[in-house]
Structure formats: structure tokens, C-alpha cells
Amino acid sequence: MDAKDILGLPKAPLSLPQEKKSRPPKDSQRKPDGISREVYALTGGIAPLMPAIDISQWKRRAQSENQKEYALKISTTLTLPLQITWQWLPFTSSARKDNLQLYHWVRVVNGVPPTGDYSFAKYNKSVDVIKYTDEEYEKYLTDPTWTKEETDQLFDLCQQFDLRFVVVADRFQSSRTVEELKNRYYSVSRALLTARAVSPADVSGHPLIKEPYNLSQEIERKRALSMVLSQTKHQERRDAEVLAEAKRISESRMAAKASVFFLFFSLILAVQEPEFPVTLRVDPEIAGDSSPPNIPYPSGTVAPPVAETASVSASLRMLRVYLRTYALEQMVQAASSSAGLRTIKRVEQTLQDLGVNLKPKVPTKAVCAEHLELRKEILTLLNLQKQ
Amino acid sequence: CSNKRVKDSEICVPIVYGSMSFWLGKKATESQSHKWTVYVRGATNEDLGVVIKCVVFQLHSSFSNPVRVVESPPFEVSECGWGEFEIVISLFFRSDVCDKQLDLYHHLKLYSGDESIPQSTKKPMVVEYYNEIVFPDPSKDFFSRVHNHPATIVPRLPGALNLPLVALEDVLEKKKGDTKDHPLSQWFFNFSEADELLALAAARQQV
Numbered sequence: 191m192d193a194k195d196i197l198g199l200p201k202a203p204l205s206l207p208q209e210k211k212s213r214p215p216k217d218s219q220r221k222p223d224g225i226s227r228e229v230y231a232l233t234g235g236i237a238p239l240m241p242a243i244d245i246s247q248w249k250r251r252a253q254s255e256n257q258k259e260y261a262l263k264i265s266t267t268l269t270l271p272l273q274i275t276w277q278w279l280p281f282t283s284s285a286r287k288d289n290l291q292l293y294h295w296v297r298v299v300n301g302v303p304p305t306g307d308y309s310f311a312k313y314n315k316s317v318d319v320i321k322y323t324d325e326e327y328e329k330y331l332t333d334p335t336w337t338k339e340e341t342d343q344l345f346d347l348c349q350q351f352d353l354r355f356v357v358v359a360d361r362f363q364s365s366r367t368v369e370e371l372k373n374r375y376y377s378v379s380r381a382l383l384t385a386r387a388v389s390p391a392d393v394s395g396h397p398l399i400k401e402p403y404n405l406s407q408e409i410e411r412k413r414a415l416s417m418v419l420s421q422t423k424h425q426e427r428r429d430a431e432v433l434a435e436a437k438r439i440s441e442s443r444m445a446a447k448a449s450v451f452f453l454f455f456s457l458i459l460a461v462q463e464p465e466f467p468v469t470l471r472v473d474p475e476i477a478g479d480s481s482p483p484n485i486p487y488p489s490g491t492v493a494p495p496v497a498e499t500a501s502v503s504a505s506l507r508m509l510r511v512y513l514r515t516y517a518l519e520q521m522v523q524a525a526s527s528s529a530g531l532r533t534i535k536r537v538e539q540t541l542q543d544l545g546v547n548l549k550p551k552v553p554t555k556a557v558c559a560e561h562l563e564l565r566k567e568i569l570t571l572l573n574l575q576k577q
Numbered sequence: 578c579s580n581k582r583v584k585d586s587e588i589c590v591p592i593v594y595g596s597m598s599f600w601l602g603k604k605a606t607e608s609q610s611h612k613w614t615v616y617v618r619g620a621t622n623e624d625l626g627v628v629i630k631c632v633v634f635q636l637h638s639s640f641s642n643p644v645r646v647v648e649s650p651p652f653e654v655s656e657c658g659w660g661e662f663e664i665v666i667s668l669f670f671r672s673d674v675c676d677k678q679l680d681l682y683h684h685l686k687l688y689s690g691d692e693s694i695p696q697s698t699k700k701p702m703v704v705e706y707y708n709e710i711v712f713p714d715p716s717k718d719f720f721s722r723v724h725n726h727p728a729t730i731v732p733r734l735p736g737a738l739n740l741p742l743v744a745l746e747d748v749l750e751k752k753k754g755d756t757k758d759h760p761l762s763q764w765f766f767n768f769s770e771a772d773e774l775l776a777l778a779a780a781r782q783q784v
Contacts (some may be wrong), residue, residue: 507713510677511670514589514709552707555589555730 273300283307285314319349320379330381336374340364348375369408376403498524499562515549518558525566533572540568581717588715588723589730590628591620594666595705598687601657602698609657611687615664616653620707623728626650628674628710635665661685668710673718679710 279296282289284307296303322331322345327338340363347358353375359368380398387393394400421429502524506517526534538548546564550557598613605611617632619625632652636643637660645654666681686704689696709730712719724731 506711509713511675511679511710511712513679513681514711517711554591554709 271300274298275301277303279303281308283311285311317348317352319345319353320382321345322378322382326382326385330385331378333374333377341374341378344371344374345378369405369412372408373403373405498527514553514555514558518550518553518561521558521562522565525562526569529569533569536572537565537568540572541565582714583717583720584714586715586720588712588720590625590710590712590728591707591730592625592710593618593620593705593707594681595683595703596664596685597701597703598685599701600687600696600698602696608659610659612655612657613685613687614653614655615666615683615685616651617666617668617681618651618653619728620709621727623726624650625652625728627723627726627728628670630669630671633665633667633669635667637662637664659687661687671719673716673722675712681708 275298276295277298278293280291280293281296282291298304327341331341332338333341343363344358347361348355351357351361355368355372355375359366359371362371376398380402383393383396383398384390499521502520506512506520526537529537541548541564546561550561553561594617596613596615598611600611601609615634617625617629626649629650629652631646631648634645634647634654636645636654636656637658639660640656640658647654662685664683664685666683668679668681670676670678683704683706686702689702720731723729
């Protein structure tokens with residue numbers, strides 16, 4: 191409010207937000223009275239921090255402006271020559287073939303009714319269904335699977351229903367599928383276009399010629415669509431999983447240099463998946479001579495932590511490259527696999543109480559080994575305490 | 578294929594990766610409020626080029642050419658921007674090291690999230706992570722090439738093996754790609770293994 195002192199304006203009461211105590215504090219940003227909401231929004235919506243004008247003065251000014259506006263309106267209607275009345279008048283529409291005359295309310299200005307066509311007539315669109323003579327039919331349009339009567343009826347219905355094939359199919363005498371009807375309609379139209387054209391080049395740009403209707407493809411497409419629509423959630427999920435797996439496999443394929451490496455890679459991928467048990471014997475030369483052979487870890491049985499971490503280290507050795515933190519995660523998971531979720535939480539709580547980071551900040555080989563040992567010791571301690 | 582590998586051993590490459598961002602202060606615009614660098618460096622600022630062939634940084638798609646390939650050290654990308662997002666850092670290794678890439682994920686941090694701390698143009702926001710790349714059963718070529726190099730931790734050779742070892746002098750003569758003199762090195766964290774080991778040992782005693 192120092193700025194106000196500087197400007198020499200009297201201190202604004204700014205009592206509006208304070209008076210209305212029942213309103214929430216957010217209302218300090220409410221628009222001041224005396225000015226319409228939309229106009230206020232034009233100026234940015236929120237009151238300026240430093241109102242340039244004293245608010246009470248503003249209020250008075252705004253009110254007087256409103257009064258002036260209203261006075262203007264009244265005066266013009268009474269004095270200016272702008273007379274508006276509403277009359278019940280007849281009208282016709284160019285969209286109708288008969289000369290039906292209907293009535294509606296019309297806004298008449300100074301005694302002059304509006305001219306022009308019915309405003310909605312322009313929306314009466316129709317399709318140009320091609321028409322053929324009998325001669326043309328004999329020459330170009332005969333088909334073993336369609337009689338002339340059927341074709342005639344098809345075209346009549348198409349004209350009547352603006353190419354709404356589903357309706358046409360419903361009304362059609364003999365039972366034909368929508369695709370068959372479409373096929374007949376489009377091939378007849380196409381044949382007629384080509385026949386009537388001066389030269390084939392003329393019509394080559396026409397969409398009917400450029401992209402001809404393909405019956406078998408359409409049937410297949412619709413079948414596939416309905417299959418997708420009727421898929422259960424379970425199937426959807428399975429499809430997504432298979433696609434993701436395929437993507438992963440094809441990506442790893444691209445990284446391979448030769449077919450030998452490719453084989454190795456797909457096996458490595460299998461090992462990296464946490465769910466996959468380590469039962470693979472990749473290359474006897476690589477995995478074979480070191481001390482413990484791969485211990486198969488059949489799912490369902492609970493192997494002791496020692497055996498599990500040994501199998502994890504064996505599986506890690508089969509990777510080409512990995513991060514120390516990844517190795518530690520795998521080891522921790524293996525060591526805690528026999529423990530329930532609550533026990534694991536208690537291990538983590540103990541670590542925190544001891545002032546140790548749950549994930550080592552400096553995961554060197556030694557640090558990770560110590561961390562793992564510490565976790566195992568805590569686990570043993572907790573298990574002993576339970577007994 | 579097996580006799581080309583050093584069995585029962587592993588080569589370990591300690592790295593630090595992360596980001597450093599400076600607030601641009603007066604020069605900041607709405608779309609470019611920070612200048613940041615995302616990088617991978619050797620943990621002791623040694624040259625990673627002995628192991629890494631190139632690093633691909635995948636930035637947010639709103640950046641032009643969001644896939645940045647860096648083929649020589651220092652492996653870093655600097656940009657100006659306003660937003661925080663996840664950057665995928667893919668490490669590609671030399672042909673005798675490994676033919677599989679390794680991906681790291683780093684969330685670029687520009688803001689401290691604490692409004693009471695004002696931003697400074699002098700002090701950057703640094704987020705770094707220490708990690709070690711482990712190559713089990715490394716190839717003999719790789720082994721002999723790097724066994725003396727300070728960027729890697731290589732175990733002592735078992736006596737029976739006879740490998741041609743690259744002399745230390747040759748290694749040092751190669752182009753210096755280390756980050757010891759990096760302009761921003763004053764801000765690098767010092768990851769002390771010893772501290773963590775002490776804490777762990779103390780904890781184990783208690784248990």
C-alpha cells in the first residue's frame with residue numbers, strides 16, 4: 191500500500207473481501223461488482239495488485255455506465271426506424287418436388303419479410319446414382335451371377351436410399367450380402383464409366399477406376415474387424431504379450447552379427463527374464479569347468495539361499511555384460527526368495543535403522559558383497575528371533 | 578571360442594553417469610531456462626574410450642535429433658531446455674569387449690523441488706550415480722589390452738596363462754580421453770568406497 195501513498199490516493203477500503211466473511215478466501219480474487227464477468231475477463235480476469243482507481247469510485251462509474259447503455263436501448267426502439275415483428279407466414283422449399291405450402295414464424299423487419307429459399311433447402315443432398323439403358327446393359331453389364339431384374343432393383347434401391355447399402359440389403363428381394371451388392375453396384379458403375387468415356391485416360395483418375403472395390407478383401411477385412419471386436423479381455427492381453435515378445439526378439443535379432451551369435455543371444459534373453467528358471471546349459475566350455483555346475487531351480491520347491499545365489503552368479507556369468515547394481519538386485523532377490531513380503535520389509539527397516547543405504551551409493555564389488563552378507567545375516571537373525 | 582576367453586575372471590569398469598544443470602538466471606527464457614549436460618564418465622575420471630566405442634543418448638522427442646550419438650570421449654550431451662525427463666543412455670562397447678549394448682536410465686533433474694532454496698547460476702544441480710560395468714569371462718584380446726589401464730579393474734592373471742600384455746607406456750601414449758581436466762570436474766562427486774564399507778562393517782558387527 192506504499193505505492194498508494196506515493197500516488198497520493200486515499201487508501202482504498204478494500205472491504206469487499208473482508209465484509210463477506212462467509213465466502214472462502216479464494217474470493218479475494220473475485221471480480222469487483224459493477225462490471226460484467228466477460229468484460230472483466232478481457233482484462234486478464236484477476237484484479238491487479240495495485241488497483242489504479244479507487245474501487246468505490248470505480249463502482250460508481252460502472253453503474254452509471256450501465257444506466258447509460260440501457261437508456262440508449264430504450265430510446266432507439268422508440269425513436270429509430272427499426273421495427274421488428276414476428277409473423278406467421280407460408281413458405282415453400284426448393285428441396286420439395288411437390289408444391290406443398292407450410293407455415294412458420296418469420297422475423298419481419300420494418301414490414302418487409304425475408305426473401306430467398308428455405309434456409310434448410312441447401313442440405314438436401316443426394317447421390318448421383320448412374321443410370322443405364324437396356325442397350326448398355328446388354329453390351330457391357332451382363333453378369334452370370336446377376337439377372338437384369340436384380341440389377342435394376344439394386345439401382346432403384348440405391349437411388350432411393352442414397353447408397354445406404356445396409357438398408358438396400360435389407361430390402362433386397364433375394365438375400366444378398368452387403369458386400370455382394372456393393373461389388374455389383376461398383377463394377378456396373380465402373381463398366382459404364384469406362385464404356386461412356388471418350389478415352390480410358392479420361393476416367394483413370396476417377397476413384398471408382400483408381401481404387402476398384404475388392405470383394406474378397408472387403409469380406410476378409412470385415413471378418414477380421416468383427417474378430418477384434420469380439421475378443422475377450424484375456425485374449426487381448428495375450429495378444430499384447432505375444433506382440434511384445436516378438437518385438438523383443440526381432441530387436442535382439444538385429445543386434446546379432448552372425449547366425450551363431452544370434453543363437454547365443456536368444457538364449458541369453460531367456461536367462462535374463464527373472465521368471466525363467468536357470469536350467470540352461472549354454473556352452474559346456476563356458477559354463478562347465480567352474481566349480482558349481484548350474485543348479486537347476488525347479489519352481490515350486492524352496493531351495494536354500496546359498497544354492498539360489500550360486501545359481502544367480504552362474505546365470506550372471508552367462509551374460510555378456512551387466513551392471514553391478516543389477517547383479518546385486520538379482521542376488522538380493524535370490525537370497526530373500528524364501529522370505530515373505532513382511533520379512534523383507536523388516537530386513538529393509540533393520541538396514542535403515544543401522545544407517546545403511548537400501549541400495550548402496552557406491553556399489554563396488556566389495557561393497558555389494560558386504561551388503562549382500564549383511565542382508566543375509568539380518569535375515570538369519572530375524573528368522574532366529576521368530577522361533 | 579572358449580579358449581579365447583579368460584575364465585573365472587571378470588573385468589570391471591567403474592563409471593559415473595548423471596547430469597549437471599545450470600540455471601540461466603537473467604538469460605533464461607521460458608523455453609530455455611537451464612543449460613544442462615548429461616554424461617557418462619569413468620569413476621576416477623579415466624578414459625572410457627578403451628572400453629566404450631560410442632554412447633547414444635536418447636533425449637525427449639521435443640528436441641531436434643533426439644537421438645545423439647557420441648563417438649569419442651567425453652561422452653556427454655549438452656542442451657538448453659526447461660523440462661525434466663528420462664534419458665536413455667545406451668553404451669556400445671568395442672568389438673573385442675562385448676557385442677551387446679548396455680542401457681542406463683537417468684532422470685534429468687533441473688529443479689530442487691524445494692521452493693525455499695533459490696536457484697543460482699553459479700552452483701549447478703548435480704545428480705550422479707556410481708555403478709560398475711562387469712564383463713564376465715572377458716576375451717583375451719580385451720584383457721591384454723586393458724589390464725594396465727586405469728579405467729578398468731582387472732584381476733591378477735593366474736600364473737599359467739601367457740598373454741601378450743600391452744605395456745603401460747603404450748596405453749598412456751594414446752589420446753587422452755580422460756575427464757580429469759574436464760571443466761566441470763569440480764562438481765563431480767567423490768564416491769568413496771571406503772566410507773560405505775566402513776558403514777557396512779559396523780552394521781554387520783551389530784547384527
